[in-house]
Amino acid sequence: MIIQKTENSRLSTFDPNNFSFGNTFSDHMIICEYEDGKWGDVKLVPYGPLLFTPAMMGVNYGQACFEGMKAYKDNDGQVFLFRPEKNFERINKSAKRLAMPEVTEEMFLDGLKALVDTDRNWIPQGEGMSLYIRPLIFATEEALKARVANKYMFAIVATPAKSYYADPVSVKISDHYSRAASGGVGSAKAAGNYAASFYPTQLAMEEGYDQIIWTDDATHEYFEESGTMNVFVRINDTIYTPPTSEKILDGVTRDSFIQLANKRGLDIRVEPIAVQAVLDAHKNGTLKEVWGVGTAVVTTVFKALGHKGEKLQLPSLPDDESYAALLKSDLVNLQNNISEDPFGWRVLVKKDVLETA
Amino acid sequence: MIIQKTENSRLSTFDPNNFSFGNTFSDHMIICEYEDGKWGDVKLVPYGPLLFTPAMMGVNYGQACFEGMKAYKDNDGQVFLFRPEKNFERINKSAKRLAMPEVTEEMFLDGLKALVDTDRNWIPQGEGMSLYIRPLIFATEEALKARVANKYMFAIVATPAKSYYADPVSVKISDHYSRAASGGVGSAKAAGNYAASFYPTQLAMEEGYDQIIWTDDATHEYFEESGTMNVFVRINDTIYTPPTSEKILDGVTRDSFIQLANKRGLDIRVEPIAVQAVLDAHKNGTLKEVWGVGTAVVTTVFKALGHKGEKLQLPSLPDDESYAALLKSDLVNLQNNISEDPFGWRVLVKKDVLETA
CATH class of the missing domain: 3.20.10.10 (D-amino Acid Aminotransferase, subunit A, domain 2)
Incomplete structure (x- = not known):
């Protein structure tokens, strides 16, 4: 994995008691590009814009699928993912149905853990709090032809999330x-x-x-x-x-x-x-x-x-x-690691995953 | 309309007898951004990449629709669009069904004419030749929430096209x-x-x-x-x-x-x-x-x-x-202006549309 951490963390601007879900992004993102029939290096980079033209096939022909998942911080500050292997299986099921390349388990799970570990201070603590994580795959090739694309991006971005409560x-x-x-x-x-x-x-x-x-x-x-x-x-x-x-x-x-x-x-x-x-x-x-x-x-x-x-x-x-x-x-x-986990659903995100890998 | 023509035309690299359809783009594109409930200025700019993050709603939630149309050059070098008002009507029908803002007739048709006129030298001449034109609308807002976006882009890009012939x-x-x-x-x-x-x-x-x-x-x-x-x-x-x-x-x-x-x-x-x-x-x-x-x-x-x-x-x-x-x-x-047009389907693209407007 190629690591390029931000030199301008936005964490100090993040108030865990006052933020809006879905458009407050954590400091980093995972990106990985597919070209010539294979995935390149997984990269951890600062969250931010990339260069795409309006001819990008992802927005023209809709080859794009995603996952929604969360990381939770318990009372001791330990961070857990929840059944991430299910999301891994499903994103590949979606990719297959849309004629897109499948991602490897390593890309998906290692990318996820690296991002969540690196941005663990973005995970708000307390009831209903979590980091919402969005893995996605989309076609990046520039071409005006309704056919399967030859270039894709796998990305993971994350946004702090609060409160499970939803009115009836x-x-x-x-x-x-x-x-x-x-x-x-x-x-x-x-x-x-x-x-x-x-x-x-x-x-x-x-x-x-x-x-x-x-x-x-x-x-x-x-x-x-x-x-x-x-x-x-x-x-x-x-x-x-x-x-x-x-x-x-x-x-x-x-x-x-x-x-x-x-x-x-x-x-x-x-x-x-x-x-x-x-x-x-x-x-x-x-x-x-x-x-x-x-x-x-x-x-x-x-x-x-x-x-x-x-x-x-x-x-x-x-x-x-x-x-x-x-x-x-x-x-x-x-x-949230408040009860036992007889199913083995919680997956601990170790600290300093990248340094000890 | 805001006009920013390229200072580095790629036209000399374009061989009308040898090009691939769909990934050879003409020099310019039209872009127009939607924010705060309204469309901004239509801009003619050099074709090229723009800045989007992987949280762009267009690739996450698929709010994106397009049109496919062509411009034809007759034997005298005159350029025509074909029934562009049909594409205008349809892109808005698509936009409505996808809960996206409709474009105005002015944006659509003036943008189209400005692009085709400016890039008229990209239109190959002869039987089966044309400029394939791609108007599209897509959600550009960065947000991880499955809801109607608040920001969009209307764009028009174009690629030279050849030969109508397709094998059975x-x-x-x-x-x-x-x-x-x-x-x-x-x-x-x-x-x-x-x-x-x-x-x-x-x-x-x-x-x-x-x-x-x-x-x-x-x-x-x-x-x-x-x-x-x-x-x-x-x-x-x-x-x-x-x-x-x-x-x-x-x-x-x-x-x-x-x-x-x-x-x-x-x-x-x-x-x-x-x-x-x-x-x-x-x-x-x-x-x-x-x-x-x-x-x-x-x-x-x-x-x-x-x-x-x-x-x-x-x-x-x-x-x-x-x-x-x-x-x-x-x-x-x-x-191709070889026969009469009793239907009024051909629309002449005047020269120097921008200068005389």
């Missing part, structure tokens, strides 16, 4: 717009999937909703995802979440929730969720909770579901009766 | 992969649509095909597009092309072919094309031609259709019996 939101069950096609790229964390979701979400907001529950594009009869999260539904004391597929992202938080629910002995079923079954459960009073899960906020609880012009209010459960709150607490405690 | 190709009728979801972004020229098509196309190539005929994702029973082109089928003497929809791009070449066919009194029908109807026509000998149309090559004729493991050979018609060749010739002659 109202979500609209989509009856027209869709996130993914059968035989499409829904299971990839493809850049284009996000842009495609913004306009339908804006329309839902104009109707008084915060997010969309995406349904299958052919019939709109089955839940797929919610916003940019995987979706869970609790009917009586049974939790349902749809099976992953080529249309549904294999979320790390989703998988963790399933394993944590199983560990608690909860009845959790990975099964298709029919819109009608949810509506029926609402009608007969057995619909207890609906929520989304993802890396950024962990859990967003839904307070209302919109369906074809009707807004169905959901129960507001106290935390000690909510499975969403229970599983979120289990996950957050594990991530 | 074999295409696979897709029975699994899809280009567009119902309620998705198929009708937008969204960057992500292209990346999504590359891997399925690679698989088709491994089976001995060159492109894919995309079918509807729910049943794969109807033609949608072919590769990055609109598709036409001729059965006996009737031409069919699918109606545009939210899944099918409203192609300028497609629309021009329909109008040119009507002008010739050909029987052309804008109707859904069932895969089974094409297979039946092949079986009973009435399937005469299948072809794709688009700005880049105008027409690509298909010599074989693959369907569920079978490769069906198509007739090879001489040019004087081929509707594809006839309509292509009509279009190319009109674009």
